[in-house]
Amino acid sequence: MTKEEAENGRDEMEIDGCEQREAIAIPEGFNPNYLKVFYDGKHPGCDQSYFGRREFSFTLENDIYLRFQSFYSVSELENSIREKCPVKIDIGPVYSVDPAKRRAYAQTGDNVFTPVERELIFDIDISDYDDVRYCCSGADVCLECWPLMTIAIKVIDTSLRDDFGFNHILWVYSGRRGVHCWVCDGKARRLTNEQRAAIADYFRVYMGNENSHKKVSLTGPAFHPFLARAYTDVLRNFFEMKLLSSQNLFSTEERYEKILDMIHDESVTSELRGKWQENRRSTTSKEDINVIRWEQLKSLLQSGKQKGQGLRRCIEEIVFSYTYPRLDMEVSKHMNHLLKAPFCVHPKTGRVCVPIDPNQCEEFDPTAVPTLSKLLQELNMGGLKSEVDNDWDRTSLGKSIRFFRTSFLQPLLKSCKEEIESSYNAKLQQSKNSINW
Amino acid sequence: MLLTYIGVDKVAKEGGVFFNLFVYSGSIPMELPEVYPACEVENKAMRGSPPKTFFLTRKNYYIEMPLTLKYALRPNSQNSRQLKKSVFTLPLYRSAPVLEVRLEDFELFAMDRLRVLKGISDGLSRGKKPEEMEQLEKDLWRANMRHPEASEVVNKDIISHFVLRLVYCRTEDLRKWFLSMETTLFRYRFRHESAEAQRALMAKFGLSYKAVSSSEFECVKDKLGQVARSLGQPLPTADAIFYKVPFEEVPELVAGRRVFIHKGNAYIASTQVVSLVATQFRSHLSKALILTNRKWTSTMREQEKDRLAPIVEALCTSYLGPDYSQPKGFSEISVKDIDDLAKSSFPLCMRHLFEKLREDHHLKHGGRMQLGLFLKVGAERFDKEYAYSIRHNYGREGKRTDYTPYSCQKVISSTPGVGDHHGCPYRHFSEENLRAALNKMGVNSRAVEDIMNKVQNRHYQLACTLTFEAVHNSSCDAGINHPNQYFSDSQKILQSKIQSAPEINN
Ligand SMILES: [Zn+2]
Numbered sequence: 016m017t018k019e020e021a022e023n024g025r026d027e028m029e030i031d032g033c034e035q036r037e038a039i040a041i042p043e044g045f046n047p048n049y050l051k052v053f054y055d056g057k058h059p060g061c062d063q064s065y066f067g068r069r070e071f072s073f074t075l076e077n078d079i080y081l082r083f084q085s086f087y088s089v090s091e092l093e094n095s096i097r098e099k100c101p102v103k104i105d106i107g108p109v110y111s112v113d114p115a116k117r118r119a120y121a122q123t124g125d126n127v128f129t130p131v132e133r134e135l136i137f138d139i140d141i142s143d144y145d146d147v148r149y150c151c152s153g154a155d156v157c158l159e160c161w162p163l164m165t166i167a168i169k170v171i172d173t174s175l176r177d178d179f180g181f182n183h184i185l186w187v188y189s190g191r192r193g194v195h196c197w198v199c200d201g202k203a204r205r206l207t208n209e210q211r212a213a214i215a216d217y218f219r220v221y222m223g224n225e226n227s228h229k230k231v232s233l234t235g236p237a238f239h240p241f242l243a244r245a246y247t248d249v250l251r252n253f254f255e256m257k258l259l260s261s262q263n264l265f266s267t268e269e270r271y272e273k274i275l276d277m278i279h280d281e282s283v284t285s286e287l288r289g290k291w292q293e294n295r296r297s298t299t300s301k302e303d304i305n306v307i308r309w310e311q312l313k314s315l316l317q318s319g320k321q322k323g324q325g326l327r328r329c330i331e332e333i334v335f336s337y338t339y340p341r342l343d344m345e346v347s348k349h350m351n352h353l354l355k356a357p358f359c360v361h362p363k364t365g366r367v368c369v370p371i372d373p374n375q376c377e378e379f380d381p382t383a384v385p386t387l388s389k390l391l392q393e394l395n396m397g398g399l400k401s402e403v404d405n406d407w408d409r410t411s412l413g414k415s416i417r418f419f420r421t422s423f424l425q426p427l428l429k430s431c432k433e434e435i436e437s438s439y440n441a442k443l444q445q446s447k448n449s450i451n452w
Numbered sequence: 453m454l455l456t457y458i459g460v461d462k463v464a465k466e467g468g469v470f471f472n473l474f475v476y477s478g479s480i481p482m483e484l485p486e487v488y489p490a491c492e493v494e495n496k497a498m499r500g501s502p503p504k505t506f507f508l509t510r511k512n513y514y515i516e517m518p519l520t521l522k523y524a525l526r527p528n529s530q531n532s533r534q535l536k537k538s539v540f541t542l543p544l545y546r547s548a549p550v551l552e553v554r555l556e557d558f559e560l561f562a563m564d565r566l567r568v569l570k571g572i573s574d575g576l577s578r579g580k581k582p583e584e585m586e587q588l589e590k591d592l593w594r595a596n597m598r599h600p601e602a603s604e605v606v607n608k609d610i611i612s613h614f615v616l617r618l619v620y621c622r623t624e625d626l627r628k629w630f631l632s633m634e635t636t637l638f639r640y641r642f643r644h645e646s647a648e649a650q651r652a653l654m655a656k657f658g659l660s661y662k663a664v665s666s667s668e669f670e671c672v673k674d675k676l677g678q679v680a681r682s683l684g685q686p687l688p689t690a691d692a693i694f695y696k697v698p699f700e701e702v703p704e705l706v707a708g709r710r711v712f713i714h715k716g717n718a719y720i721a722s723t724q725v726v727s728l729v730a731t732q733f734r735s736h737l738s739k740a741l742i743l744t745n746r747k748w749t750s751t752m753r754e755q756e757k758d759r760l761a762p763i764v765e766a767l768c769t770s771y772l773g774p775d776y777s778q779p780k781g782f783s784e785i786s787v788k789d790i791d792d793l794a795k796s797s798f799p800l801c802m803r804h805l806f807e808k809l810r811e812d813h814h815l816k817h818g819g820r821m822q823l824g825l826f827l828k829v830g831a832e833r834f835d836k837e838y839a840y841s842i843r844h845n846y847g848r849e850g851k852r853t854d855y856t857p858y859s860c861q862k863v864i865s866s867t868p869g870v871g872d873h874h875g876c877p878y879r880h881f882s883e884e885n886l887r888a889a890l891n892k893m894g895v896n897s898r899a900v901e902d903i904m905n906k907v908q909n910r911h912y913q914l915a916c917t918l919t920f921e922a923v924h925n926s927s928c929d930a931g932i933n934h935p936n937q938y939f940s941d942s943q944k945i946l947q948s949k950i951q952s953a954p955e956i957n958n
Contacts, residue, residue, distance in 0.1 A: 143870055179699060180716025202716070206700065213703035217713075222869050237681035239709040341870060345817045 058432070060439025068131075070107030070114045072353055073099055083107075083114040102362045105353035108133035109204075130350040132205055135181075135198035135214065138346040138354065139167045142192055147337045149262050149270070154192045154363075156381055159261045164194050165376050166253050167340035170245045171196060171218060172373040178241060179214065183427045185419075186371040188384055190361025194371065195354055199427055201434050208349055215347040217241070220339050233332055246331060250338040255309070258337060265308035268292075274312070277336065278329050283315055357419070360387045369415040370423065385411040542641050542649070543606060544656060545613050546736065562619070564596040565612035569633040576636070576861060589640040617737075621744040631741065635734045642726050650725065657732040661695040664719065669694065675712045676719060683710060693722040702727050790827070797942035799916060799935045800877045800889060801863055802826050808873040815873060818866060822874040825857040826935050859934045860913050878903075878912040895922045 071084040071092065081099075086092040096104070108130035112120050117128040141148075141156050141164060150159040168186055175181045175198055183199040206214075220233070220242070238246065258264065265271045271291060275284045291308060316326050346352050359368045365386040371379050393410040407416050571592040575585055597612075599605045613634070620630035642650065654660070664672075669690075676694065677687045688694070699718045705711045705727050711718040720728060794806045805823040809815050815823065858866075860876065868875040877886055883904065890900050899922035906915035916932045924945050932938050 146870060177715070178713040180714075202700075210700050210703050210706075213699075213707040216707035217709055219867070221867050236684055237678060239682045240675045240678050240712055241709065242682075243678065344869075 058435050058439065060435045060442070064113075065109060067113055068111070069109045070353075071356075072105040072107060073101035074103035074105070075099060075101055083117060085113050085115040102360075104356040104359055106356050107353045108350045133350040133352075135203040135206055135211060136346060136352065136354050137171060137196035137198075137215075138189075138193065138343040139164065139171075139196075139340060140189075140193040140343060143341045143343070147262070156192055158380065158382065161379075161381055162253055162257045162261070162377075163338070164381075165379070166249055166338050167342075168194060168196075168371065168373050168376045169249045170340050171342075173244070173248075174218070174241055178217075183423065183430065184373070185357065185423050186373050186376070187357045187368050188366070188371055188379070188381060189355065190359065190366045190368045190384075191364050195357075195368075197354070197357075201431070211350070212344075212348040215342060215344050218340065218342055219344065220335060222336070222339075222341065233328060233335060238331075245339070246334065250334050254334045254338050255306075259305045259309055260303050262337075263305055264337065265291075265305040271308060274333055277333055278312075278316070278326070280326055283326065287312055287315060358415075367412060367415075369412070370419050372418055372422065542638070542645055542653060543610050543613075544653070544733065544736075545610065545617075545740075546656075561608050561612035562615040564608075565616055567596045568592045568637065569616075569630070572633050572636055573629070586640060589637065593637075593641075617741065617744060618748075621741045622748060627738070627741045627745070631734060631738055634737060635730055638733050639726055639730045642729055650729075654725065654729060657729060657736075659697075659728060659732065661697055664694040664696050666690075668696075672712060672714065672719060675714070676721075679710070679712045680721075688721065694719050695722075695725065695728075696720075697728060701731055703731065793939075796946060797939050799932065799938040800893065800919060801875065802935055802939075803893070804877055804889065805873050816871055818868060818872050818874040822858055822863060822866070826939075857934070857936050860916070860932060863935065864912050876912050876916075878907050878915040879910075883907075890919065893919065893923055895919060 066089075067085055067087045069085060070082070071086065073081040073084060073096075075081065081101075084095065086095065107114070109132040110117070111127055111129050111131050114128070120128050141151075141160060142153050144160070144163050145152050148160040148163065150157050156164075172184060172186065175184055175196075181198050181200045181203055183203075185197040185199065187195045187197070189195050233242070237243075263270065264274065268291075271287075275287060278284050287308075290311060313330055316330055346354065355368060357368055357370060360366070361368065365388060366381075366384045367387065367390070369384055390410050390412055394406065407413055568589075572585070572589060575588045580588065597605070597608060599608045616630065620626040642653065645653065669676075669692075673688070680687050696717045696719055699706050699711075699713050699716055702711065702718050702720060702724070705718060705720060705724055706713065711720055711724065713719075790806070791810075794803050798806060802823060805815065805819050808819070809823065863874070864876040864879050866875045868880055877889060881889065886907065887900060887904070890903060895903070899918060903915045903918045903922075906912075906918060913932055916938070917928050920928050920932055920938060920942070924942060926945050928941060930937075932941075
């Protein structure tokens with residue numbers, strides 16, 4: 016609920032909320048607010064308290080955790096970072112009031128301390144894929160399993176843009192085992208928790224777990240257009256061209272049994288099992304055994320004698336199980352969830368959380384991301400000759416910063432300005448109308 | 453002797469004084485100190501026949517029934533215009549109309565409506581299917597919301613809604629429940645309206661969406677057909693009406709991938725309009741409840757500390773069954789004792805979670821919520837004492853509302869993913885794992901077969917009830933609806949066994 020509504024509610028039991036507040040009339044000829052623009056460069060429609068209501072949280076060494084930090088200006092934030100030297104900086108929502116003063120507001124009894132804006136965020140962790148990757152486990156990641164993250168970026172990014180119509184999307188390497196996504200459009204920032212949950216659920220495909228054998232559940236006689244596009248444009252190709260061989264999905268009995276478990280037809284599984292057990296003794300073929308077995312499985316399931324869509328659906332279910340993005344749902348569903356700031360240095364790996372260009376995410380190599388020590392070395396090698404502003408340009412971080420500025424920050428600033436401009440003009444128009452009236 | 457209580461709240465408006473009425477039943481105290489004449493109230497609120505007896509004490513108002521009152525919750529010329537038009541459609545409860553009501557009806561109407569809402573709530577928590585719910589809603593409405601005078605039916609509908617709104621505005625949990633039940637009710641009723649009435653209702657919500665033009669329809673026809681097929685529905689015909697709405701307005705259709713979405717717009721079929729309208733209904737009511745609560749918190753609660761507040765409490769909890777959100781639970785019990793309790797009295801869903809927690813010292817969010825709320829231990833304490841690793845930095849401030857332990861319905865409808873251990877084992881375990889778990893609980897093989905039979909027919913709560921009966925060797929006629937109910941019923945049985953056991957001399 017907005018503050019305005021809250022004020023109305025105090026006076027009387029307002030049910031419609033349709034009572035109009037009196038608009039402030041502004042003389043047409045001279046507007047003192049324009050002077051303000053002239054002097055400080057801030058648009059009069061700009062909400063000056065906005066930045067100060069944003070929560071930052073710092074994790075210091077020794078696991079000291081400072082929540083609800085807020086700053087009135089960028090320089091104040093910078094000074095605090097320099098002074099406290101946090102190992103991790105998280106960004107939270109913009110609250111209704113300055114989060115540092117939330118206790119004072121809590122005294123008043125009204126629950127006015129509440130998040131009002133927050134980027135729509137997604138968190139994808141490679142450790143959630145441990146049952147479908149054999150190269151690493153836990154927090155480890157290598158070039159063999161990283162394509163799982165590439166798939167996630169491609170599927171989610173396309174949908175956020177094409178389906179939901181968002182434009183200002185930032186993908187960031189989390190510094191160790193996954194990726195973060197920030198959707199920053201004004202519309203995205205103002206989504207309610209329920210709407211966030213709806214988007215997260217739109218992306219969710221039930222994956223099952225160790226307690227149930229069922230891996231994915233793709234019900235219905237056809238795919239929703241979103242799933243169909245994900246499957247034909249991304250999942251199938253990545254599965255067949257990359258993961259099948261790189262993860263050796265059919266190379267051992269244990270591995271192919273896991274896949275056979277997902278086929279609910281005894282005759283099919285026993286036929287394949289028979290073939291593969293024999294095949295093991297005579298592996299003379301030059302072709303990749305994973306590819307051969309996958310083709311055998313596919314042709315048997317698609318063959319005419321196997322009736323029923325259910326069996327053909329098995330192929331898709333297997334591909335989904337091994338490729339489909341696994342989001343941490345809770346992160347996306349709530350406005351007040353914190354997420355690590357871009358360009359932080361991961362405390363365990365020393366790697367910088369650099370942005371990932373979704374259009375070139377296939378080329379992203381997490382093992383080549385610059386570390387703090389590398390950056391310091393590069394800076395030292397350059398000496399102190401150049402100007403401060405261009406210092407980073409010479410390091411291996413330069414490219415990331417340029418990408419962040421030109422592809423994300425500048426377009427976002429432009430659209431924010433336009434938004435402020437148009438809502439301010441609408442207000443002016445409204446007040447003009449009210450004078451005439 | 454039944455007395456009905458009213459609290460009167462004055463709202464000064466131009467052209468007269470109007471009153472908000474809070475009506476609750478209460479019992480008569482032994483003595484009535486300091487009786488004041490209620491002249492002001494009498495003069496202004498009670499036009500028409502004066503009350504037979506009226507006491508106004510420092511503690512309570514008492515009015516003897518029956519009497520007739522004129523009241524207005526919010527006078528507004530626009531509303532009264534709307535009222536005239538809307539007599540024959542479903543009321544939207546946007547504003548309380550000016551009506552003449554017999555005081556006794558206030559309470560009776562509210563209770564009748566509460567029976568409907570409670571019935572819906574029970575039906576949902578038993579996991580009834582949509583068709584069954586439809587029938588249930590119809591039956592409940594017919595049984596409770598009729599009125600001998602046809603002209604009074606709409607009034608009864610509106611009055612009962614507004615009285616309950618006052619009762620259920622006061623806490624987040626109450627608001628959530630009321631909001632959810634009223635929206636469910638509205639949804640069923642909306643579907644039974646004629647197409648014309650549905651359009652009129654849409655217009656009232658300001659949902660003046662234009663139907664997708666035939667040229668645009670041609671462009672997206674394939675996608676719309678794909679969505680229809682994915683839902684197992686017939687393909688849309690050329691004359692089918694679709695509306696294009698911002699996706700934010702139909703969150704439940706988005707969540708279920710039941711619509712085609714393109715560039716921020718959802719294409720909804722005319723049969724899905726109910727979702728759009730229900731979302732509007734819900735958001736209006738949600739705001740109204742918060743405003744009503746604000747009103748309550750800012751002025752009424754303090755004024756009514758000793759009189760209204762406890763009565764309101766009684767009215768809403770007595771109909772909602774046991775309140776498992778009360779913070780009495782395992783907070784005083786050590787981890788060691790919980791081990792024993794888990795074996796003897798936890799339902800399988802919680803037992804499994806607890807075992808996993810002891811094994812891994814870690815649960816993912818869904819499991820921490822399900823088990824933590826069951827144990828009634830706050831999230832922070834849970835992390836500190838039961839789990840060693842915290843995966844994410846949840847915003848703890850402002851999240852104080854999620855303190856209601858999950859019901860079976862909520863547990864069953866959850867969707868545990870990789871590495872998760874929450875959910876309902878009867879629904880989410882494979883047959884093999886469930887059999888193993890039941891054996892471990894000591895369920896005999898015959899009972900296991902009965903349980904598996906229920907599971908196959910997707911009667912998960914019945915399966916849990918059978919497990920309870922097998923484990924405790926005792927019947928459970930009410931059935932299991934809530935993990936905390938399983939626990940308390942189990943403890944009751946175990947304690948009675950201890951008491952009735954013959955004493956043994958050492
Ligand atoms: Zn790897």
